[in-house]
Amino acid sequence: MLDADFFRRWLTTAAAAVDREADRLTELDSPIGDADHGSNLRRGFAAVTAAVEKEAPDTPGAVLMLAGRQLISTVGGASGPLYGTLLRRTGKALGDAAQVAETEFAQALRAGVDAVATLGGSAPGDKTMLDALLPGVDALSTSFAAACEAARQGALATVPLQARKGRASYLGERSVGHQDPGATSSALLFEALADTAAATKEASA
C-alpha cells in the first residue's frame, strides 16, 4: 500500500531529478522550443517541495492535488497547466483514502494522463509528453521499474517524430531528429517513481 509519505517522497525525488537535469531539459528545448523547459520546471517543482513539506497533507490524493495546484500557479507556459492537471486529476481520482493500492494508483494516474491528452488536444505520436506518459502508465501494471523503462523508451522514441503540437510544431519537418523535452521530463517523473518505490522496499527489507 502507498501512503501520503510515499507520494511526498516521490515528489521530492522528482524535484531533485528535475533540478539535476534542468540544463539538459533546457538544452533539448533549445532547437525545437524556446530554451526554458528546465528552468520553468525547476521553479515549479521547488514550489511543490516547499508546499508539501509545509502543509504536509495526510492523504495521497491531497498531496497530489496540492502539488498540481503549485505547478499551475508557478510554471506558466503549456507545461504548467499540463503537469498541474496530471497531478491534480490523479489526486482527485485517489479520493481521500489514507492509503492506496498500487493498482488503484495506476488507475488514477491513467485518469490523469487522459486529462492531459484532453487538455492538450494531443494524441500519441504528436511528439509531446504524452509519448512518455502513455507507455509509462501502460507498464505500471507490471512494475514501477517497468514503467520507468517504458517511459524512458517512449521519450527516446520521440526523436524521429515530427511535432504536431506546441511551439515545436512550427518547425514541421525540422523538428525531426530532436528528443522532445516534455516527454523527457515526463520520463523523469517515472524514474523518480521507480526510485521512490525501490527506496521504500529497501527501507522495509
Added chain:
Amino acid sequence: MLINVAETVVADALRGMAAAHPELTVDVENRVVVRADAPVAGKVALVSGGGSGHEPLHGGFVGPGMLSAACPGEVFTSPVPDQMVRAAAAVDSGAGVLFVVKNYTGDVLNFDMAAELAEDEGIQVAKVLVNDDVAVTDSLYTAGRRGTGATLFVEKLAGAAAEAGMPLERVEAVARRVNDNSRSFGVALSPCSTPAKGSPTFDLPAGELELGVGIHGEPGRERRPMMTSGEIADFAVHAVLEDLDPRNPVLVLVNGMGATPLLELYGFNAEVQRVLGERGVAVARTLVGNYVTSLDMAGASVTLCQIDEELLRLWDAPVRTPALRWGM
C-alpha cells in the same frame, strides 16, 4: 545583456516600470500591471498578458483607452492563472472582463483556467483569441496561426470600445472583428537571445533572413540570402494580401522586432506603402515603431487590419498608455 541575473529580469523591469509610470499600479511580487484608476465604474475591463520579451506589449498598453491590466510571464513563457484572476478581480467593475489571448498553447491553457476560476469568483469573462500570423500555412499539424502584431489593434480598438461604454458582448464582438480582419507577416534578420540561455535561441547565419518568423523566433516559410527593404516589403505584403483581400481601407502597423533602428523601419514603411499602392489598397492610418518585439531580434513585421467607419473612429479615439498615446 544589460541585466543583473537572468532570474530577476522580469521583476527588475517591473520595478523600473513602476518608477517611470506612477499612473500605473505595478504589483511586482504578483506580476500584475493595472491602470491606477481601476476599476472604472460601469466600464468593461480588458486584461491581456503573455510571456515577457515582447515589450512594450502588454504592460506598455495599460491605460485609459486600451488595457485595464496586463500579466507578464517569464521571458517567452505564458503567465499563470493566478496572475490573470488577480488582474481580473482588480479591474472588474461588475461590467465584465475581456481576456485578450494570443494563440500559443501556453497562453490558451492558462487563460482558459483563469477564466474558469474568475467565473467561480462571480466575474463575467469573455475571451478573444488573436491569430493573425499568415506565415503559418499548416493549421492541421501545428498549434495554429500565432498571435502577433494584430494584438495591438485588438487591444487598442476593443479598449476604445470599452472606454466608450459598450457592454461586454459588443466589446468582444469588436475584438473578434478586428482579429478576423487582421493579418501579419514577420521577417528576422538576426536571431534573439533569451536571458536564461544568453545565446541565440535559433541559428540564423549572417547574410540570411527568415521569412515568416514568429515573435519567439519560430521558423517561418523559408530562409533566403539577404534581400533589400523593397524586396522584403514585396514578399511580406504579398503574403498578407494572399490571405486578406481588403475592400475597405486598412490600418498599417510596421513593427520592429527589437533591434532594427527606426531609420530602417521608416524606410521599410515607405516600401510597404509603395506595394500597397501598387496593389490598390487604401491606407487609413499607419503606425511605425517597436510595439510587439522579440527581445533583441532584428527584423520587422507588417500587420494590416481592414477597417470600417466604426473601427476607424475607435482607432482615432484618445489613448493614454506608456507606449501608445494620442488625443489626451
